[in-house]
Amino acid sequence: MMASRPRTLYEKIWDAHVVARPDGPASDDTCLLYIDRHLVHEVTSPQAFEALRLAGRTVRRPDLTLAVPDHNLPTTARLAPDGARLPIDDPQSAAQLAALERNAPSFGIRYIDAVAPEQGIVHVVGPEQGFSLPGATIVCGDSHTAAHGGVGALAFGIGTSEVEHVLATQTLQLRRSKTMEIRVEGELGPGVTPKDLILHIIGVIGTGGGTGHVIEYRGSVFENMSVEGRLTVCNMSIEGGARAGLIAPDDTVFSYLKGRPYAPQGEAWDRAVEWWRSLRTDKGAVFDKSVVIDAADVEPxxxxxxxxxxxxxxxxxxxxxxxxxxxxxxxxxxxxxxxxxxxxxxxxxxxxxxxxxxxxxxxxxxxxxxxxxxxxxxxxxxxxxxxxxxxxxxxxxxxxxxxxxxxxxxxxxxxxxxxxxxxxxxxxxxxxxxxxxxxxxxxxxxxxxxxxxxxxxxxxxxxxxxxxxxxxxxxxxxxx
Amino acid sequence: MRAVSTIHGRAIPLGLKNVDTDVIIPAHWLKTVSREGLGKGAFETIRQAPGNPFDVEDFAGAPILIAGDNFGCGSSREHAAWAMLDMGLTAVIAPSFSDIFSGNAFKNGILAVELAQEQVDRLLEVAQTHPITIDLENQIVTTPFQDRFAFDVDPFRKRCLLEGLDEIGLTLASTDAITHHEAGRAQDLPWLDRPLAVSR
The missing domain is CATH 3.30.499.10 (Aconitase, domain 3)
Incomplete structure (x- = not known):
């Protein structure tokens, strides 16, 4: 129905996830948006689970939710030589971790515990497990959720009330963001990494430069970048004020994801790749804001x-x-x-x-x-x-x-x-x-x-x- | 959500730009499973400085904060909004807000009022000696000196705030539409509907 107007990558993902437009069909204002993947950690979730409990509500799609502790957890040894779990000294941290450990199973949510081999920082775990996929809407009660845009997802951080909202309804009430293109052509010099590039970009646009926008990173530098590098760049979109940043998924992303535990397999994989290939900004699509950077200008x-x-x-x-x-x-x-x-x-x-x-x-x-x-x-x-x-x-x-x-x-x-x-x-x-x-x-x-x-x-x-x-x-x- | 209509009282003239959520509430306060009691840690690093505006007696219990550009940038922690509420703040006036903070503020019935920098500058001046009024219904900020500054607010958010609506309750009224959407994606994008490791 909207195929006639050229759309940006962000608009394509957005349109595919609109459940309803409560303020009337003509309004671009607040839409009900479907959420495909929800990552949960120990710090921003306890109040959300407690509120669900008080209201007698359940988690609508525990199968689309994955919980893992990361923020608070000590990074010293977690197991004694005999294999027993070592206690956490700080009682507040221990209580917060215990709350997640209790809440996840009691709401039927899959939980990667502190000593599981897959445990890690949510934004490392998501892509690594193939839980984060191109074209998916991904949220987490953490502003660096923007990272998952590196695999071509629309991913953004949310507050605890929104965590509760997603748990209860698998949706969010959201206003569509404006679009911003950051185009970097050329090649990064020796010793210049994706981190240097994103720091340079934030220096150019400022910490408020992307406010109200979703950034799409475009140009040869990103096309030639590894998935790890793309995750680094998208991760810091929030430092430029943008709630999300993303890069069109391509073969680099597909080969990174193939065979990961939560990624589709067999016929489903082929269908997925076919759809993922359509997730590119159309020729003639217009961005609300555009920034062009020469890769040769970026230094460590x-x-x-x-x-x-x-x-x-x-x-x-x-x-x-x-x-x-x-x-x-x-x-x-x-x-x-x-x-x-x-x-x-x-x-x-x-x-x-x-x-x-x-x-x-x-x-x-x-x-x-x-x-x-x-x-x-x-x-x-x-x-x-x-x-x-x-x-x-x-x-x-x-x-x-x-x-x-x-x-x-x-x-x-x-x-x-x-x-x-x-x-x-x-x-x-x-x-x-x-x-x-x-x-x-x-x-x-x-x-x-x-x-x-x-x-x-x-x-x-x-x-x-x-x-x-x-x-x-x-x-x-x-x-x- | 708490219903909000008019907020009247003294305003703390902070004025700083890029006040990040680590400044509003440092991470070590986040080790809680409750929304309560965070006011003790609010603006901790600023309040360590003698003569900071938060600890001026005239501003004790002030319901309004006035800040610079990009207020609430950084982390998504809703603890920032909870900490502000706990110290009695129910409105912030600034030239711009981070997207995540303005959402968190709204969910907690804190008004995030955007005004032009020169209007904010004027309010910073008035706030030194006089109270300020924010009228949500009429979308206007006024002072005892005939200043009248109109502000924008999303109509959906305005309705929720004025009526104190439960947003989850509102969304649950659309359950049929959600179920319909899920059926469509199970058909068209089945790998999104059934993450593999779960279905195994």
Whole structure:
């Protein structure tokens, strides 16, 4: 019925999921949208389950829901040598984890427990299990759900009331977003990774640049990017203000998904691929906003401030607040520099760091660990680096890395090799950066206090974090 | 949902832009299974600074917060909305809001009122000494000085807020449409309807 008008990828997925338009057929306003996949973790779900219980409601489609703990879980050993589960010291964390462990089975939801080999960060587990599929609508009570756009899904973070709404109805009341194209043509230079690209993009559009929009990343750079890289890019769409970001699914995605536990098989697979191939923005479709970036302009990029838009190429310097046109940005930059303990004009590569965190839903997949290990091989962390941890995104990533001997590379370099979880990205568990200290971090947010009260975060790629570990300062990985 | 119509009272003139949800409620407060009691941790890092606007006596119990661009960016944590409610805030005025925060605010009956930067600047000034009124029915913000600033609100959200509607209850009234949609996708996109590892 709408086939005549050229549509963007987002519009195609949206249209395929509209259940009803409660405000009248002519309205683009609030629609009831069907949700194909719901990922649940321990932090944003307990209040939703409790509310269902109080209202006497059930979960409409437990078979489309998958629960796994990640945020709060310690990343130290989970099993004693005799195989017994080790207790969690923090009683609040233990209670929150116990609530998920109780809620999932009591509502009939499939649950990957803390010691299962598949356990990991929801946004690593979803694609890895083939639970996240192209053209699907995917939600989770976590803003980095945008990551799943890397396989061509429409995926976005929701609050706990929406978690409850999806559990009860498998739908959400949503307004259609505007569309934004970010086109990057050319080739990324040596040592420049998808993380550098997305940090650069956020620097260009700003943290509010994508507000109200869904981003589609287009152009040869994304077509030539691995699924892991695409997940990294889409993951940080929210840091540019966009609730979702996605990349048209292609053969790279199909071969990544084939044979994964939740992915279709046999005839269903063939039918799925046929539909997935139709999920491309039509020629002539119009985006509400368009940004074009030349891949050759992207350098290894790090953050200097307390907003993900505060980025600089590794060869650059800490900016002066006065260099920003907007007075409120000047004020924000002054506050940021004060918090970060940085002077304007300091070359960013002179900044010494004391901690290194390699992990998070942004950069904890096998490709990320390989990139960091390549830099670390045969080297050790600098004397001023007090704490360095590598936290694989899932048990399966961990096992793969161990089969490749990467764990040994990390530990030989002075890193701790941990169990999977969100860890020092948001410091809900015991993995925290001490007050006033700096951390070279592969995570996604450099907010005030994000990695612990008073902690100073510098966002960067896994290879750059490894380079920081061995030099003890922010360093250009290309010069190592 | 709580029904909301008019909010009148003092407004905390924060004014900062890009106030993220880690600032509204730091992650270490998220280890709770309840919606209650989060006000103690609200804006913790800002409140550590002496002379911060939250701890000025005139603003004690103020129902309104005034902030800069992109309020509530970052994490999807609804704890941000719960923490604000728990400290007595039922409305935020800013030039723009993050998409997820404005949804979370709405679900909790917190008004997220978008006004132009110069109107926000004017309210920041008035708020120092006088109360502000937000009238949802008429979609207007007023001050004792004849300022009248109109604001937009999604008609669906407005109705839910004014009537205090239970959104899940509303959606459940469309159960037939949901069932119909599911039947269609089981036919056309069966792999989405039946994830393999579950059906095995």
């Amino acid at each position: 990029t790090v953050s200097w401030g307390t907003s993900p838009e505060d980025v600089v190429a590794v060869g650059g310097s800490v900016p002066a607040p006065g260099s920003f046109a907007d007075p409120s940005k000047q004020a924000a930059a002054r506050k940021s520099l004060d918090y970060m303990g940085l002077e304007p004009g300091t070359p960013i590569a002179d900044v010494r760091i004391e901690n290194v965190f390699i992990g998070s839903c942004t950069n904890s997949r096998i490709e990320d660990l390989r990139a960091a290990a390549e830099v670390l091989r045969g080297r050790t962390k600098a004397a001023n680096v007090r704490w360095a941890i590598a936290v694989p995104g899932s048990g399966l990533v961990k096992r793969q890395a161990e089969e490749e001997g990467l764990d040994k590379v990390f530990t030989d370099a002075g890193f701790e090799w941990r169990e999977p979880g969100c860890s020092a990205c948001l410091a809900m568990n015991p993995d925290k950066v001490p007050p006033g200290e700096r951390c070279a971090s592969t995570s996604n947010r450099n907010f005030v206090g994000r990695q612990g009260p008073g902690a100073r975060t510098h966002l960067m790629s896994p290879a750059m974090a490894a380079a920081a570990a061995v030099t003890g300062r922010i360093a250009d990985v290309r010069q190592l």
